[in-house]
Amino acid sequence: xxxxxxxxxxxxxxxxxxxxxLLIVVLKVLVIFVLGLVGTMFMVxxxxxxxxxxxxxxxxxxxxxxxxxxxxxxxxxxxxxxIMNPARSDPWVFRLAPFLxxxxxxxxWSVIPLGGDFTEGRDGTVxxxxxxxxxxxxxxxxxxxxxxxxxxxxxxxxxxxxxASGSKYPLLGSVRASAQMISYEAALGLxxxxxxxxxxxxxxxxxxAGQNSLSNWNLVATGFVPFFVFLVAVTAELNRPPFDLVxxxxxLVGGFHTEYSGIPFALFYLAEFMNTITMSAIVVxxxxxxxxxITIGETTLSIGFIPGALEGTLWFVxxxxxxxxxxxxxxxxxxxxxxxxxxxxxxxxxxxISLGWFLLLAAIRTGDANQWNPVVVVVSSLVLLGxxxxxxxxxxxxxxxxxxxxxxMF
Amino acid sequence: MTxxxxxxxxxxxxxxxxxxxxGIIAFGMVFxxxxxxxxxxxxxxALWLVVVLGGVAAQYILAGAEFVAVSQVLVYIGAxxxxxxxxxxxxxxxxxxxxxxFNDGWALGIPVAAxxxxxxxxxxxxxxGDDVIAxxxxxxxxxxxxxxxxxxxxxxxxxxxxxxxxAIGAIVIARKD
Amino acid sequence: MSLFLRDxxTVVWFxxxxxxxxxxxxxxxAAIRPSRPSYDKQIAYxxxxxxxxxxxxxxxxxxxxFALLFVIFDVEAVFIxxxxxxxxxxxxxGLVVMLAFIVLLLDGLVYAWKRGxxxxx
Numbered sequence: 104x105x106x107x108x109x110x111x112x113x114x115x116x117x118x119x120x121x122x123x124x125l126l127i128v129v130l131k132v133l134v135i136f137v138l139g140l141v142g143t144m145f146m147v148x149x150x151x152x153x154x155x156x157x158x159x160x161x162x163x164x165x166x167x168x169x170x171x172x173x174x175x176x177x178x179x180x181x182x183x184x185x186i187m188n189p190a191r192s193d194p195w196v197f198r199l200a201p202f203l204x205x206x207x208x209x210x211x212w213s214v215i216p217l218g219g220d221f222t223e224g225r226d227g228t229v230x231x232x233x234x235x236x237x238x239x240x241x242x243x244x245x246x247x248x249x250x251x252x253x254x255x256x257x258x259x260x261x262x263x264x265x266x267a268s269g270s271k272y273p274l275l276g277s278v279r280a281s282a283q284m285i286s287y288e289a290a291l292g293l294x295x296x297x298x299x300x301x302x303x304x305x306x307x308x309x310x311x312a313g314q315n316s317l318s319n320w321n322l323v324a325t326g327f328v329p330f331f332v333f334l335v336a337v338t339a340e341l342n343r344p345p346f347d348l349v350x351x352x353x354x355l356v357g358g359f360h361t362e363y364s365g366i367p368f369a370l371f372y373l374a375e376f377m378n379t380i381t382m383s384a385i386v387v388x389x390x391x392x393x394x395x396x397i398t399i400g401e402t403t404l405s406i407g408f409i410p411g412a413l414e415g416t417l418w419f420v421x422x423x424x425x426x427x428x429x430x431x432x433x434x435x436x437x438x439x440x441x442x443x444x445x446x447x448x449x450x451x452x453x454x455x456i457s458l459g460w461f462l463l464l465a466a467i468r469t470g471d472a473n474q475w476n477p478v479v480v481v482v483s484s485l486v487l488l489g490x491x492x493x494x495x496x497x498x499x500x501x502x503x504x505x506x507x508x509x510x511x512m513f
Numbered sequence: 514m515t516x517x518x519x520x521x522x523x524x525x526x527x528x529x530x531x532x533x534x535x536g537i538i539a540f541g542m543v544f545x546x547x548x549x550x551x552x553x554x555x556x557x558x559a560l561w562l563v564v565v566l567g568g569v570a571a572q573y574i575l576a577g578a579e580f581v582a583v584s585q586v587l588v589y590i591g592a593x594x595x596x597x598x599x600x601x602x603x604x605x606x607x608x609x610x611x612x613x614x615f616n617d618g619w620a621l622g623i624p625v626a627a628x629x630x631x632x633x634x635x636x637x638x639x640x641x642g643d644d645v646i647a648x649x650x651x652x653x654x655x656x657x658x659x660x661x662x663x664x665x666x667x668x669x670x671x672x673x674x675x676x677x678x679x680a681i682g683a684i685v686i687a688r689k690d
Numbered sequence: 691m692s693l694f695l696r697d698x699x700t701v702v703w704f705x706x707x708x709x710x711x712x713x714x715x716x717x718x719x720a721a722i723r724p725s726r727p728s729y730d731k732q733i734a735y736x737x738x739x740x741x742x743x744x745x746x747x748x749x750x751x752x753x754x755x756f757a758l759l760f761v762i763f764d765v766e767a768v769f770i771x772x773x774x775x776x777x778x779x780x781x782x783x784g785l786v787v788m789l790a791f792i793v794l795l796l797d798g799l800v801y802a803w804k805r806g807x808x809x810x811x
Contacts, residue, residue, distance in 0.1 A: 181719070183719075187732060252583050252591065255591025256590065256591070268734070274746065285591075285595055285760040286756055289764070362734065365723060367716070450756075450799070451803070454799070461770075462792065466785065473782065592761040592765075595757050599749065654771075655772065658784075673791055677798050
């Protein structure tokens with residue numbers, strides 16, 4: 104009879120309906136939506152402007168101050184563009200694909216810690232309207248794996264866009280892209296495991312909380328190698344230069360979105376840039392302490408005049424900008440890899456390196472817990488890994504000789 | 514009246530919202546599963562299967578097993594279904610409906626499916642009985658590693674061999690040299 | 691209370707909001723854009739030349755092999771994560787078991803490598 108009372112009897116609703124937490128959630132959603140969209144527009148402009156600077160051009164400068172409204176102008180234009188559905192396309196999947204690219208890109212935002220109060224050793228929670236909360240939409244205990252799950256769903260957007268177009272080049276582009284993305288997802292997962300070793304938790308807020316000083320940043324604590332593997336894997340996962348074989352214009356026209364026009368194309372484009380931002384945010388969260396201020400020893404670099412809760416966001420944005428700049432920098436300076444080089448880098452270099460490094464770290468941590476001599480642990484692990492490598496090289500050599508003897512082509 | 518029913522259920526540890534959620538997701542899964550076997554386009558069938566697997570992940574979350582849910586998405590949707598799609602693209606993925614998608618003996622599938630359903634249902638009911646999933650806390654991830662590095666160590670290592678055998682088999686078939 | 695379920699519920703609503711936003715963008719565009727389909731516009735784009743064949747090409751077996759290796763590494767990662775997050779709990783025993791697990795699954799990659807399947811010719 105009384106709906107509210109019926110719902111109230113449910114433990115899921117916490118015994119009573121309270122409006123403040125609901126209000127906070129709605130507020131967070133709104134902020135993230137605005138931030139996500141404005142940030143993406145900013146990123147498009149930022150990329151064009153910085154690349155232009157690096158190539159001695161001016162870049163967008165007509166729409167608004169410094170051309171900052173250029174993206175808005177481009178987007179508005181796309182609203183008026185006719186959408187062409189290729190005759191041989193699969194109509195349903197063709198329409199579904201942009202959603203599959205766009206929605207996972209948005210969902211990653213929900214687990215990223217966007218700020219928090221870390222002044223004087225606080226744990227990052229803030230108090231809004233009398234409610235203690237975190238500056239992130241949701242903090243599930245397996246948060247960081249949700250990010251991996253979203254990036255594996257994003258593969259479908261690209262793969263289905265190419266398949267449903269009913270055109271050869273998009274199909275080739277999408278098969279290439281999905282093979283590339285899954286290859287680097289393996290390296291991504293393995294370098295993430297190294298972070299978990301030092302973080303001891305899968306929740307994003309927990310990972311940030313552990314990195315409370317510069318020497319505890321996972322960048323340092325995991326010994327730099329997982330960071331570089333992760334960064335390269337993320338660049339490949341995003342299909343950004345130098346790994347943009349998906350859109351290699353000279354070979355595949357525009358890749359998987361060749362047949363898309365108007366707003367469906369804009370959705371792919373938005374998703375791509377939003378992924379760049381969210382993945383940079385994930386790198387910051389995992390390796391650079393997220394919204395934590397920089398603390399060296401006992402001294403904390405502090406931005407004095409800003410209230411504590413905002414300071415976290417400011418640090419986060421500063422670190423984020425550094426990575427966004429780095430991605431643009433990669434694009435402007437690095438030549439594109441060939442597909443065989445890409446696959447070799449992924450499978451023959453990144454995966455063995457990240458696995459080997461992970462095992463080394465695991466041995467060191469186990470040794471620490473048992474109070475073994477760290478030097479002995481490191482040396483013996485290295486010897487073991489080296490032995491494994493030698494065995495592997497010997498096996499490769501034997502198989503090469505056998506093949507030669509049998510006269511096989513490969 | 515309604516309120517008391519709800520209160521009684523809640524007192525028994527039965528969560529109404531959870532059960533409603535289960536029902537909605539289960540209905541979607543059954544619909545998607547029917548689509549998998551009835552659609553005439555093989556890529557569409559694969560996509561409907563993705564929906565079913567996603568539904569399974571959602572059910573795991575409702576049951577408080579979030580790590581299992583994420584693993585379901587990562588392994589089944591992110592890897593196995595991509596493998597399926599690559600396999601389909603190897604053979605027949607032309608757009609439009611395919612003739613000859615139905616096997617002549619399709620009617621035989623119905624009793625087999627019914628038998629399997631009965632068997633699985635019996636096993637589950639035999640195992641769980643009237644147990645109610647405690648809805649207060651999710652299962653911590655550490656319980657999983659406790660299980661596979663503890664009582665389930667042998668099955669865990671056996672699984673490794675199964676996977677390895679599958680990989681080697683596929684590699685042998687993929688290139689005969 | 692089921693705070694964690696509420697977390698996921700929030701994520702679901704957030705996802706629905708994203709779907710709604712994308713739908714809104716598409717809807718607005720559908721209302722204001724022109725639509726004059728013609729045969730020529732619907733031809734698949736192949737660099738300005740008339741398309742050859744059925745707009746479909748068979749993909750190669752090596753993509754399949756990479757996808758299969760990815761399945762193996764994904765399973766490996768899923769089993770590594772819970773252990774890595776609680777490594778002190780299992781000590782030397784855990785390290786040895788997981789080392790055996792990783793090395794066994796790595797054999798798949800080594801075998802593919804040895805057979806030359808990782809070489810992209």
